Amino acid sequence: MYIVEIRDKIMTNLKDTEKVIGIPRAMSFYNNYPFYYGFFNELGIKIVLSDVTTKQTMSEGSALVVTETCLPIKVYVGHVLNLIKKGVKNIFVPSLQSIDNKIYNCSKIRGLPDLIKNVVKEPCNIIEATLDKSEKNQGLYEFLAEAVKPFGITDKKLIKKASKSGWRCYNNFHIMSKSGMPYSKALSYALQGKVVISADVKEHPITIGLIGHGYNIYDERVCMKITDKLEKMDVKVCTALQLSAEQLQEGISSLGNDKYWANEDEMTGCAGHYLKDNKIDGIISITAFGCGPDSLMLERITRKAKQFNKPLLNLTIDEQTGEAGFVTRLEAFVDMLFRKKRAEIVNKLNINTEEKQKYIPNTEYIETK
Numbered sequence: 001m002y003i004v005e006i007r008d009k010i011m012t013n014l015k016d017t018e019k020v021i022g023i024p025r026a027m028s029f030y031n032n033y034p035f036y037y038g039f040f041n042e043l044g045i046k047i048v049l050s051d052v053t054t055k056q057t058m059s060e061g062s063a064l065v066v067t068e069t070c071l072p073i074k075v076y077v078g079h080v081l082n083l084i085k086k087g088v089k090n091i092f093v094p095s096l097q098s099i100d101n102k103i104y105n106c107s108k109i110r111g112l113p114d115l116i117k118n119v120v121k122e123p124c125n126i127i128e129a130t131l132d133k134s135e136k137n138q139g140l141y142e143f144l145a146e147a148v149k150p151f152g153i154t155d156k157k158l159i160k161k162a163s164k165s166g167w168r169c170y171n172n173f174h175i176m177s178k179s180g181m182p183y184s185k186a187l188s189y190a191l192q193g194k195v196v197i198s199a200d201v202k203e204h205p206i207t208i209g210l211i212g213h214g215y216n217i218y219d220e221r222v223c224m225k226i227t228d229k230l231e232k233m234d235v236k237v238c239t240a241l242q243l244s245a246e247q248l249q250e251g252i253s254s255l256g257n258d259k260y261w262a263n264e265d266e267m268t269g270c271a272g273h274y275l276k277d278n279k280i281d282g283i284i285s286i287t288a289f290g291c292g293p294d295s296l297m298l299e300r301i302t303r304k305a306k307q308f309n310k311p312l313l314n315l316t317i318d319e320q321t322g323e324a325g326f327v328t329r330l331e332a333f334v335d336m337l338f339r340k341k342r343a344e345i346v347n348k349l350n351i352n353t354e355e356k357q358k359y360i361p362n363t364e365y366i367e368t369k
């Protein structure tokens with residue numbers, strides 16, 4: 001009761017405070033931050049981000065929710081606590097219900113503000129704008145208006161102008177990502193208002209499609225720097241960010257279903273496309289233990305991968321996942337891809353069996369092992 005009273009008091013005094021919004025570096029941050037950055041900055045609202053994920057973020061978040069909760073939600077709770085420790089009073093915890101007509105997020109994402117209000121006991125003000133495109137009058141502008149109302153901003157023209165800045169930053173980020181630029185580099189340039197296109201000229205013997213939600217594959221602590229690890233093994237990594245909306249949609253259809261989950265592009269959309277792509281040697285998926293939507297999507301992906309004879313490795317993560325086992329599985333998978341590729345190259349060569357057995361193609365990773 002006492003906590004609720006303090007929260008209400010903060011809410012009432014919000015207009016008097018400095019315009020500062022805390023954004024947890026988790027969940028939708030990995031998809032929407034370029035937009036939020038452009039939008040809030042245009043309105044003069046200062047953004048404070050939580051620190052990057054650490055072991056402590058995970059353990060503090062895990063301590064407040066039931067064990068069965070998926071890792072990304074535990075991490076999110078940890079980031080909210082981190083913002084509170086930094087002294088941020090107003091924390092943006094959007095309720096992203098539905099991003100298009102009849103296309104929904106999972107129940108944990110939809111109920112995020114309620115979960116945070118129930119488990120976080122420290123006083124803070126949760127700014128919980130709702131985006132629900134399956135309901136009337138709850139589209140993007142209503143969502144944005146709700147997000148800035150606590151700061152006393154209600155001018156529709158101003159909000160519309162700020163949303164244009166948001167889209168500019170978001171689109172710049174996507175242009176650079178599509179050109180193949182790594183996630184953090186593209187994000188950094190986009191936040192500086194730059195668009196830099198640099199072609200990746202390095203030849204890689206192996207290319208893999210990495211599928212998973214942004215919060216699972218771009219949070220370096222959660223995914224244990226999988227992209228860096230693969231690049232050190234001479235593997236090129238392609239993700240959903242390199243694909244257009246049409247390619248992702250077509251990827252979902254090729255797995256035989258209509259889009260239902262809001263974040264399905266990153267799983268079935270991306271996998272459906274890369275499974276058919278001859279330049280992709282194998283697929284790695286990262287999913288959180290206990291994730292209902294991902295287990296359903298992964299089942300469809302696995303069946304299709306068998307049909308296409310495309311190697312697939314699924315790595316399930318939770319807060320107990322050890323790095324040593326993770327690396328061993330990655331190395332074994334990459335090794336298998338190299339040997340498969342080697343066999344394909346050798347079989348095409350016009351040489352006798354004895355020479356074929358001795359032949360090693362130019363793949364540094366195998367030769368130096």
Ligand code: SF4
Pocket residue numbers: 070071072073106107108109213288290291292293294
């Ligand atoms: S989609 Fe899965 S991983 Fe993401 S929040 Fe929902 S249950 Fe957790």
